[in-house]
Amino acid sequence: MPEQQPRLLQAGRTMAVATAISRLTGFVRTLVLAAALGLGTGLLDVYTAANVTPNTIYEVVFGGALASVLVPLLVRATDDDDIDGDLFAQRLLSLVVYCLGAVVMVTVIAAPFIVDLYAPGFSLEQRQLAIMFTRYFMPQILFYAVSAVLTAVLNARGRFASPPWAPVANNVVVIATAAAFMLVGGTGKLESLTQSQTLILSIGTTTGVAAQMFVLILTSRRAGFRLRLRVNPRGIGIRRIAALAGWTIVSVAAAQAVFVVITRIASQSGSGAIGIYSHAYTLFQMPYAVIAITVMTGVLPRMSRAAANRDLAQITADLSQSLRLTSVVLVPVSAALIVLGPNLTTLLFAHGNASSAAAHLTGKVLAAFGLALVPFAAHQIMLRAFYALGDTRTPSLLSFTVSAITIVTCLAAGRITSGPNLIIALAACSAMAYAIGLLVTAQLLRRRLGRVDGRRLLGAHSRMVVAAAVAGLATALTTRAVNTTAVTGWTGTLVSVGAATMVGAGVYALTAKALHVTELKTLTAAFRSSKT
Template structure:
């Protein structure tokens, strides 16, 4: 799973870099990225949280009760999802202008018109996104995790080709005021086509798992009520989090408009968006893989009332995630400028634009460990079929995020607003992790805190040799070659590799068992290794 996710995220990196080279980080990119966020927002609002929090635990429990009933229940849920997705997609197409008013209120003129057009076109992705996610959830309940991790690679390849084609057919700097109909259709066709291909790629694995879709809506008495009672809280959670996202997106877009008016460069939503994509990489590679594998197992243990095993699952997952996520956060904070310059300072994006992304990324790095812990805690609640508690916790998280974002917008210079918003996100994730820990500690009769914090402490000690080596490498190469793409690339390669080896060495000397588990797991997957 982690290897598949790594391939997905590496190609996702390439996709992001290609889009930045093709569209830049200014008005055109803000219109494209804001509009392309809408399908994911609508999906999250109306289905995404339900899939994570409701569908997987319910299917697992139905199968535990009776395999034949579980199979029919799965068919009914899938049919309901397909019909709902079709209706959601049609509504989203019609509401394109409304979404842009919500998330890009500061846009006007050609930029707004283009964003609205993109929003209508990109809304078609909602259907494919939802079917893909539902198919992935079914595969997860059947303990088939590979295909959902690899399918996004196809999407990323299509987008990369689309961005390359856009660069080839474009001359000069393209903006909302001079983009052609052909260029618009190229971007829209590639974006939608990539998501459609990602969805179709899951069907062979679905069939291989024994799933055959036969449309049926013969829900038994009480089934829809059980889904609804859990879904309403899940929906409330997503609505609350999307309120926070809407505020931060509006403020970031407003900062971008002010930045262009003040001739400060591109300091709006797109740099924030690109930094967030980088920030999520370590969590996606290891965190999502661990969480996806743990959710069905925790659901089984919770269904059997074995809360001690749920607690052990959480502790093992959190400690295993931290082995990778903590050094990744350290490298992001230290080498953020090198990462951004190497990936983004190409095409229509200057080194100065890349440095803005780097500043946001370095603030996001602070959030990486608490963010991963908070996400894993949410899955513990979902495994116990509790969607209400995460909703209440989200109120504190979103309130913190919004308060910090508004404060940053009011008091910081225009070119630092998105950096401040990223800092607010980091604080909000820390609040979420703290609140989740306190509630779960009471619910589970403990959180295996001594072992968790002992592991954290040992890994924090092992992190310092990595930081020292990476910093020294960066300083030497900057003095020898000078700041730029070459020195940045060498800093990343040498600093990450050498620092990573030192981190592993010191972690083993400190007897961090999770590091040895990770090494053994990877070695077992290599040619000639023991599985």
Template sequence: MLAVATLASRVAGFVRILVLAAALGLGTRLLDTYNIANTLPNAVYELVVGGTMASIVIPLLTRAALNESDGGVLYAQKLLSLIVYVLSLVTIVAIVAAPLLIDLYAPAFTPEQRHLAIVFSRYFLPQILFYGVAATASAILNSRGHFGAQAWAPLCNSVIVIAVGLTYAAVGGSTTTTLGTGHLLLLSLGTTAGVLAQMSLVVVSLRRNGFPVRLRLDPRGIAIRRIGKLGLWVLLSVVTTQILVAAATRAASWSGQGGITAFQYANAIYHVPFAVIAISVMTAMLPRLSQYAARGEHQRVVTGLSRAVRTALVVMAPIAAAFVLLGPQIATVLFSHGNSSAETVRVLGLVLAAYGLTLVPFTSYSILQRGLYALQDTRAAALVSAAVAGVGVAGCALAGWLLAPGDIVIGIPLAYAAAYTVGLNLTVLVLRRRLRYIDGKRLARTHVRVAAATLTAAVFAGLAVGGLGPAMDTSPWVEALVTGAVAVLAGAAGYLVAGRILRLAELRHLLNMALPRVRTW
């Protein structure tokens, strides 16, 4: 059910991207400017509390719910209060520092772009507080075994922004960086209203589930020092991650007009399967892993991590192959319309193809990092993240040095792939040292079988597309649509056939869950 909710939210988020691309113009300076400004609230939020929320807060809430007489209610209220007070101050500081943030992420902006980005960002930065409240309320719900509202909440956000984009196009909004006051307010206030609605939905759900939402004037008594001690390492992890994001964004800005949008939109597409599968798995998994770790049941921690990695792998591997083989076709089908630049669409497709090499290592790395967080080994997680960021930043710098300006953005996902492969291997070594056993034989066996099944799927897809031949003498958009559809259907058939022959148990379990009334194996 988490995957269904996440899929619906991600589909809506993707429709939002398409609407904004059509309304503001894919490859225009306006869309680059809007995207950079709208990135800042997420970046600042992640830097301040986002990493802590994912890695520390849920385990602490879970332990409080288990150990305190009131089920951890007072602890959760004080934690929510602390988040509100800290993020309110951070939001004010970020609004004042908006020019510095824009210069950090987009040094190649023209003066006109820079000015508009600063104006946009000052409307967008209050989202920091809204994201923080929503995330804390979601963490409280998760620690109590409720996962639905927070999975559906982004859908509400996307619907509002879609309406904003359609309205902007309907009233004849400009695709240049010279905006009238009405158009500026529509884009800026409408975008922030989406995040406010997302927060409101989660808070209302928290109240309906019986939690008394109340701010405490004195948030002390929740082991702030302990949170701070654990959080220092998480802060290092988040800082290094944000350094990598900033380096990648800066590199994309040097790719010229449309470079930032190509990078961010390809990144958004690549994150859809990760969010639907991996984040759904991790969201449901972390509270349980935290309980196992708190009880010292390390064997159950290992079992949970192994199952999560193998489950995600059987879905992610064929999707990664589809990105590699069909990246240009996917970009053409999705973005080759409206005010889109043909060159930006082409580059976006190549970036998406390169991202296919990143999907599997990034997914496995992210899941195994949750094991370190459940064990509250934030120090090891931070050091591994620092190594990932180091490799990624070096890769982005190398792309900027070796590649032509227009191709720099294509090198960014390759740098990411190298970075997360290093991070995955380092995390495996750390977990093996902590747990003494990581189910290595089963993991290796599943990886080999999935690789063979994926290769078979690629062969099926290639043969099917090759059989189309001259029948594809039509428009580029129709050709891309038909080619992609045929390749996906043939590849899926090949993957299922190979999975059955290879007795891929994880695939069988997924199919039996998805189709419980059909004999799938």
């Protein structure tokens, strides 16, 4: 029987557009920062290491995975007539503000120890600058946490479209910060950095995260949520939340241990390595964020309600649909990253203070990350099914396993290879770990739900992979053909990438249609109807 257009897509169209615009501005932010600070320079390494530190600490003490715990709790509080949903959310927000405010104060003091932990390979000059950046960036921990709670409140109330717009404010502020840095004569050279240029980068970056939080504050007020801090945050089942969150914190801590290991290895493998790896990872995350996170954000409340009603069949249906609709886009994107990685990054980053060699190496790392795209997205979607069921222990153990595999393989890679090849190997280690994690997660989820629609998933994904392989071959042949022409340099790369992308997309669409990949038709029909 033909599958009707899913309500998930109907709810997610506006959210997908908002997420795409958010990621587009984030993409521009990445390009501007790379041009301003210089891809492959020591300054970008310092800025990157310091700027990701508050994200990492936030993930450990509060956790992106914890948001998956908050949404089911807030959904139940909203649907329960015996619970004051606003009061519950206000007390939860108050608890977060008090706890994370204390964390900010501690981390500002401990900045030297944090920098030494993440980047032991920094020179003395880099270390001093990283400590200063880190202290300015630490308030972001609190801003991110408040944003996460407000996003969970909005999602629990069925407001999915507004939160993805908030990061746009962050991106715009940081883009303006990078532009201001260049206007006052900033370069990628540490020795020429002035105090005013340092303050522009420090204050401007944290102001961006604050702007993101204030957008969500305004959006929440318009949605009817009374933003008020309670002196006494008790009465929300803190022990229950702690029990649920305990396992998620373990898994997130393990994931951040991966980041620490990778950053430490990169900091000792040559100047610019941290920035190169980080920028490749950012590009890898873009299609995942636009497609997979949009799907996960929309499907988690649905699965949570199905779990509350003990409707395992509905959870399986939502899960299968989410995996197939996500993969029909991400499988060809993965093929494109593998084939076009160096050309894409040369086109994007070989500007301003950036090194052409560093841009090309970033592309090779991106190609290795391309292997991880589909396993990573599928693994994350499957974990949401456990969260919907109120089980945080199993996904935490699964995430811990993936992190352990990544750490072991990365340490092994550090002993086997070095230099540029090591950065590529680190990305390949992540791909292998998520592929193993996906297989294990699918088996455990099958035991929990009884079935995961495996035959349909396997058949659909097999057809998608074949279509993407044919498209990837066409893309590679097109690139080779264009490269033999007289057009060279940046213009030649632009022509090559543009032609290869159009040919690859067309071949994938035609091959998918011939192989009866119905998910592509479902997806395109949904977005066509959204325009009418």
